[in-house]
Amino acid sequence: MPELPEAERARQILESVLGRRVTAVDDADDYVCRPHQRGEIRSALLGHEFVRAGRRGKFLWLDTADGPTLGLHLGMAGRIALDSDAERPHWDRFAIDFADGTRFALRDKRRLGRAVLNPDISHVGPDAADITRADFRERVGRGAAPVKARLLDQKALAGVGNLLADEALWRARVAPARATGELSEQELDRLRRELRAAMRDAIRDGGVHTGLLIVDRGRGQRCPRCSAALERERIGGRTTFWCPRCQPEAPV
Numbered sequence: 001m002p003e004l005p006e007a008e009r010a011r012q013i014l015e016s017v018l019g020r021r022v023t024a025v026d027d028a029d030d031y032v033c034r035p036h037q038r039g040e041i042r043s044a045l046l047g048h049e050f051v052r053a054g055r056r057g058k059f060l061w062l063d064t065a066d067g068p069t070l071g072l073h074l075g076m077a078g079r080i081a082l083d084s085d086a087e088r089p090h091w092d093r094f095a096i097d098f099a100d101g102t103r104f105a106l107r108d109k110r111r112l113g114r115a116v117l118n119p120d121i122s123h124v125g126p127d128a129a130d131i132t133r134a135d136f137r138e139r140v141g142r143g144a145a146p147v148k149a150r151l152l153d154q155k156a157l158a159g160v161g162n163l164l165a166d167e168a169l170w171r172a173r174v175a176p177a178r179a180t181g182e183l184s185e186q187e188l189d190r191l192r193r194e195l196r197a198a199m200r201d202a203i204r205d206g207g208v209h210t211g212l213l214i215v216d217r218g219r220g221q222r223c224p225r226c227s228a229a230l231e232r233e234r235i236g237g238r239t240t241f242w243c244p245r246c247q248p249e250a251p252v
Contacts, residue, residue, distance in 0.1 A: 123154075
């Protein structure tokens with residue numbers, strides 16, 4: 001499932017289409033393009049050029065200079081693909097052609113991505129890659145929720161998914177079931193640093209699946225740092241793996 005690093009890599013791909021004039025829009029999939037009617041996004045974007053590719057958490061958008069904004073979301077299995085005009089796989093759910101002959105598509109076999117005009121992302125918190133230390137302490141370090149669940153709460157901070165949360169907690173040596181309000185400022189600061197480091201590594205290396213813990217994450221696997229057997233449990237509604245030796249339940 002795409003998380004912040006995958007969304008950031010998609011945003012970087014979208015930067016390559018900035019400044020190109022839109023000549024065609026395939027918005028025929030009215031489920032992916034809901035609530036718009038077929039042709040509504042096409043009519044709004046034809047003739048425009050995108051001038052900025054933005055992202056908050058897992059949400060992507062392309063601004064035009066004097067018109068609407070196109071919002072995109074990768075869903076659970078989508079990606080942004082750059083293709084020639086001849087390549088049009090049947091699982092391209094939304095696509096834009098440009099005057100120079102280039103094209104990008106939201107390629108999504110599961111059909112859970114979204115394309116929408118003028119997206120509203122006010123319901124999500126600050127981007128996990130940009131959140132300040134003070135905001136992180138306030139948004140993550142309060143209440144009694146398990147810290148793993150709080151990291152997954154997109155209203156608290158945007159972009160962290162299941163694998164990234166496990167990776168960051170393992171790097172920070174914080175047990176995923178620890179109550180957020182019990183974490184010290186030092187632990188919260190360390191968690192923020194390790195979360196940012198895990199995101200940078202994942203963006204550079206190709207995605208969250210490349211994480212130091214994630215490559216060994218699974219039933220019967222061992223911690224890549226100390227070789228202890230990994231524990232497995234559902235926390236925050238998601239399957240969670242952690243090292244009981246490196247991530248003790250009591251603060252260290």
